[in-house]
Each structure stands twice: as C-alpha cells, then as structure tokens.
Amino acid sequence: MTTDNSNVLIKVDNLCKSFDDVEVLKGINAEIDKGDVMVVIGASGSGKSTFLRCLNLLEEPTSGSIYFEGTDITDASVDINVHRQKMGMVFQQFNLFPHMTVLRNMTLGPTRLLRQSREEAEANAMKLLERVGLADRANAYPSQLSGGQKQRIAIVRALAMNPDVMLFDEPTSALDPEMVGEVLEVMKQLARDGMTMVVVTHEMGFAREVGTKIVFVDEGVIVEQNAPEEFFSNPKSPRLREFLSKVL
Ligand SMILES: Nc1ncnc2c1ncn2[C@@H]1O[C@H](COP(=O)(O)OP(=O)(O)O)[C@@H](O)[C@H]1O
Ligand SMILES: [Mg+2]
16 A cells, blocks of 8 residues: 655554553554654653654554555565665664774665665765764774764764654663753754654754654653644643643
8 A cells, every 4th residue: 555645754544552462552643744853752651662663663563554655664565674774763872883983883784785885885974974073983982982972973873874764762861961962953953954853852942943743642642743833832632731841
C-alpha cells in the first residue's frame, strides 16, 4: 500500500505497541510533512521513546501502519534496512563507537552502507565537522570529547548518511546544563536548513522556537497536537494544562 500526497514524509496510522500484555501505544495517528519539526512532549513513561523507535522499526509495532515516503514499512515484504538508512537517529547516550576516532565513527556507515570511497566519505565528514565547529577533533576518540561535543558528533554522524528525516530522543537530557545550548544550536540550524525532524525533548524553548507541530503524548495516546503558539498559549486538555504548569 502506498499514499499519494507527496508532501507527507511519514504517516502513522493507528499505531499500537504492547510489551507482553502491557499496552504502551494505544492507537497513535500522526503526519509528518517534509520540513516539519515535530516536537513530542509528555511525562516520563508515556510512550515517547517507544513511538520514536517504532518510526524506524527499532521496535516492531504490534498493529497499525507506518508509511515512510509512501511505503508501508511495517509490511513484512519491505526491506527495512533500505528505509532505515534514510532515517537518522540521535539518542540521549550518543552511542559513538569508543574504539574509533571521530572521523572513523562518521565514515563507517557511508563506506559500508552507501559504498562511498574512503576519500569521499572523509571529505564529506570533514565538511560536516566544520559545520558544527569540530573539524579539529576529527582524530580524537570519543573519550577525549565533552558531552556536548559527543552529541554534536552523533548528529553529524547521522547526517553523513544523507537522511530524509532525523529522529532525536531527548538529545540534551544527559548533558551538563552548560552544554545544552551548543547542541540545541546545531539542531536549530538543521531545522532552518529544512531538515524534517521528530524531536522528543523537554526543552520547551526549542519547541516554541523551531517546532512546527507540537504533540503531547499521555499514556500512549496523542492527547493534543497543535502549532506551537496555540499549543503553549491555549492548551485545551486538562492533562496538557497540568503538564505545562509543571514544566514551563
Ligand atoms: N523493551 C521494553 N520492554 C518492556 N517495557 C518497555 C520496553 N520499552 C518501554 N517499555 C515500557 O513502556 C512504557 C513507555 O516507555 P517509553 O516509551 O520509554 O516512555 P518515555 O520515553 O515517554 O519515557 C514504560 O512503562 C516502559 O517501562
Ligand atoms: Mg524516553
């Protein structure tokens, strides 16, 4: 099955996910257009990470469909690796390979999966490192970097695969406060450059400033979704009002 609307990058149709007999996602519907920055907020345990991980099938949905670029990637006949390459993911815990230099971390995927030559992959990696001000760290190992540097590397490593969408799961939550800004700045620049992004975060300033759609997840359902201005200044559901009163 395919969808026709060419502006829709990801369409989530009645997504449900259970772990054993615990129902974590209870029918999520969402549309992410090209260029959207969808910000997902909600309390701990509400299902935000599970939702994000279902988008690229790191978790297998129990039922429902996920259309990515028109293809239902939950269809068993689909080669998920082809589609997953187009979805960059950045986690709270960086996930860089500790025994590899920054440059090798960045060229591994492009040389192995995109079959770029080492020269091509390294040239591209250096350009990306320059973009985030870390070209001088190309030969460093992750243990020699600050948390903020590691996360900026994790972002450009994902970008080196030329993804069509970037998925972020609380990318600043593990950082010391003074390093949050440098990572958010990279993400803001990415958004300004037109990257489609889905971002789970507690950074409400970021959500307001660059979000195009804000989604509030509570107990495995999307309780409210709106453009940032309306979402923050005129929340409708009592549960969202209560949540915002705690985090704003
Ligand atoms: N692999 C798993 N096995 C069992 N339960 C899980 C697993 N992953 C998440 N859960 C449960 O699903 C619920 C939602 O988790 P999660 O999506 O991580 O929430 P959030 O990211 O909003 O904090 C939690 O109750 C969590 O314990
Ligand atoms: Mg989470």
